[in-house]
Amino acid sequence: MNQSLAKPLGAPTPPATTDGRTPNLYEVWGDTVAGRDLMLSILLGGAVSLGTFGLAHVALHQVVESVQMAKAYSMLVGILGCLAGGVASAWLFKPKRLVLEQVVDPAFRQQVVAELLKEYGSLGRLEELSPHVVAELHELGLYELFREAQAQEALVREADAEPDRHLPMNASLVGGRS
Amino acid sequence: MEGLLYEILMAFGLGLLGAVVFAAIGLVSGTDETTTLAPLTMLVALLGAPPAGVLTFFLAGAVAKHMTHAVPTALLGIPGDTAATALLADANHLRRLGVPHIALRKMISGAAVAAVIAVPLSVLFAVLLAPFGDVIKEFAPWVFLCAALTIAYFSAGRWAAVLALVPFVLVIVALQTLTAHYGVKLAVSYFLGIAVAPLIASLFALLAPDERERMRRDEYRLFSLAPDVKSWSGYFPNPFKVINPKQTRMTAVAASVSSATFVFSPVAMTVVMGEIIGSRIKQAYDRLTTVITARNGVTESTYIAEALIPLIAFGLPLSPVAAGPAAPLFNAPPRFFVDNATGEINNLHNLLNTYEFLGYGLLSVIVAILVAYPFTMNFAHKAASFVARKVSHESVIATFIGLVLVIGIWEGGLLGVMVILTIGLLGGFLARLIGFNMGVQFMGYYTAVLSVPAIIALTGA
Structure with missing residues (x-):
């Protein structure tokens, strides 16, 4: 427990x-x-x-x-x-x-999104969502949060995909040489 | 005709009572299903409620509890009961995204959808399995032995739990022989001992100086209560508007699959179904909300199926829920019993027919939804705040200690209390040290009562 x-x-x-x-x-x-x-x-x-x-x-x-x-x-x-x-x-x-009555902190939200990315491996794409879910995200004010995070993830992925063989060991988000 | 009307009214009344009582219990975190459902259902059975009423009390209680358990889970980040532990991670993500109300609403809407689906499906599966009932009944002692070994192997303890069955069963047989010497026959005391084992083990640990130091805390525990948001008008929001069509579909599939797999533990099924559904959804928010919806649906469907299928098909408690929280539906001596010596079964299995199971099952689910769903939707925040601020953990423990004393003395005097204490201490430490969990302990009890006499007969012949 x-x-x-x-x-x-x-x-x-x-x-x-x-x-x-x-x-x-x-x-x-x-x-x-x-x-x-x-x-x-x-x-x-x-x-x-x-x-x-x-x-x-x-x-x-x-x-x-x-x-x-x-x-x-x-x-x-x-x-x-x-x-x-x-x-x-x-x-x-x-x-x-x-x-304590909790107040929502934007920093908290960023942190959750980062955790989800780590847990799931990818945040997926908002474009693939059904209109129901998109409407729900807009209503909750979370659409922008996920849109930005998705753009960020795409950027990181692009940077990693570049054929740079001199990257440090820890930059192995998409596999690299192990 | 009058008899039927009376029966239906009693079933409705007891279902309503179960739903109200367990909707309230669900709000208090740490109130395990077995610890609460089993003794109260036993009480209703022993007070002479009609068989249909015993069923509706249990089922409506279980369904209502698995709706209101979403309140502490979603709003305070503490699991409402054992099944809710599987939902905690998803609920915490949503809570910290600032949308705990979404977690709460998705959970209870998923529960409502799954509960309605699970009843007819369970009855259907039970009817399909019923032809094998006679074979299973004939070999019941061996079926229980195999079930105990299987459930032990799949517990956290693996082989340790399998081997620990031997001393555990031996202790139960020894205690039975001892109490029989004084003309006392106990059953409920063993169940209660197993159900409150973690509490008894904790209290003993607290009395030992070394352990006490390890349990010491410097501060009060902090709980952050999520803010209250209401975004609909009226009292009864439409569950199909709270969850989208895909979530409804996924929940329905998860509920159907988990209704069929009635021999596995509900918590394990909840985790596994969530993983399977989650891996098929790409977008993170969509995945999070769909998984939490389906998972809470599974906590309902497993409880309904695991109680109804063995009850309808076999009359023997052959699932983790049937052996634990639903045990009094099978075994509430002297009223309901499974007699090993004569193979006689006298419980809801033969007292209700298949159509009655279907009808009263649906009645329980509908009553539970009508009580718990609007209550949770409208008063979740107030309820969570009240429980966190007013209901001290000391008082919860005091209530359970009272229960141990009353049930123990009631069933077997001082011997009853000592048996609860012995089983509780042994079970609690075995669970804590080697993962010999409650489900395995219940199967251990059935092994002692049903399989051991058969084994002795076999070796003696």
Whole structure:
């Protein structure tokens, strides 16, 4: 579940602790938690869910005729108890996440196009697109970005295709001698 | 007639409930399909819902979840669930191009198209396979053994996973013998143990000082939430306008192909279908958007096909989805069961006929689309923001710990909880260290329950 995120804009702010202490932060099961909060959440979740399940178990076995159904219903109540425990700990312990509203940066877009070129080997040609996709690109304001990148790619390709045998080793975009 | 009407109404109601519940769960990242779908479907089955209602609850839930999982994936860059991990790279490219709303809309429109196609196709494939059903049922213990070995070999662990099946199966057999000694018979506890294994392994690691240092982080995790863009009027945008004809075609093809390949893991199919489609499209933006559309379509079609085909054709859980998230449709003792000793199958396979599967399957898909599609289109940004800011990871973990305790105690008292813990710890570390993933672990469980008695009978004779 671990994946690196795109770096957001602006410098990351340090954890905002309400009481001035630095919490013990850990990455557990794919996200960040604070040690103390996690321990209390688990205790709370366990107590609330087992408590509701136990109460339902005792109460329902007296009210409901069929033992089978009483058991199934106490599980339902127990699962609602799990949810209640979860809601209670969500209410008590705030997420250890910083959420930034992202603004689009033109430099970001250039970078993505460069990555796509690397991944796919070529950006392809806008001329081959169906009118639907062209209209979509215009609407999103991405047409110019891809047009420029495509022109750039063609230039690089032309330069590489020239029969220059003294090119440095790293200029082997179209193969060269290996 | 009245009975039928009641049945349809119950199926509709439970489908609606499944769609609403799992549309909400889909928004919370890290809520694996098996961990959430299996216990809740089990609950619905044990509470005595009519067979059609159990099916619609599961299918509508799975379809709705695979639509709303696009919200954290597209807007926050974190996978909504296990299937969504295959979509993350494409979604991140689109997010950083500044068009996350396009990623989101393409994904859920692809999901809607694929889900509608997958139901009739799955039923068709199941009907074609049904004649082989009796042979497969007769040799079920050996089929499961072969399936377990195959799925293990194709997991990340390769031969390590194949060999690890031996101790893993042995532990399950040993635990069953132990609990039988105290008159306790467990099934759900094993499933839940496997499903929450990564969490249990993480929590144990956190208690060990060395591992704890490795898990330590200095800062809060940063999430950048993509801005909200709405470019249509009304509440229910037409999916065929969101994706273009070529994307619809590609999604339909991907959904059809992946409906037929029901024995492979959904995540693997999602990756592979995306690669195949991507290699045929030259222009980068066209490729990116078409691939993400088709890929999310495949997350729907594989789930539908992998649940429906084995259910209709064999009644045995012979696919990764059937062995995991859809397991309660096959096996929810004492109500639904596959009895190895007598070869008796009593589950949705014999409780519903082919036409009912088709009808209720389509009903589930339509209900899920009506719930999740407009919700995601209109409230994705608000929902992602709410989950990221209000739902702490601690509370998600607390909920699952509660679930482990309740289900464990409910099924087998303290023994139940200890079995969940044992299987979870073993499975979690095996998955982490040698890629012995959840799918293989589920097959390991079936090997222990179905194949081992057959092997013993064979060697004993």
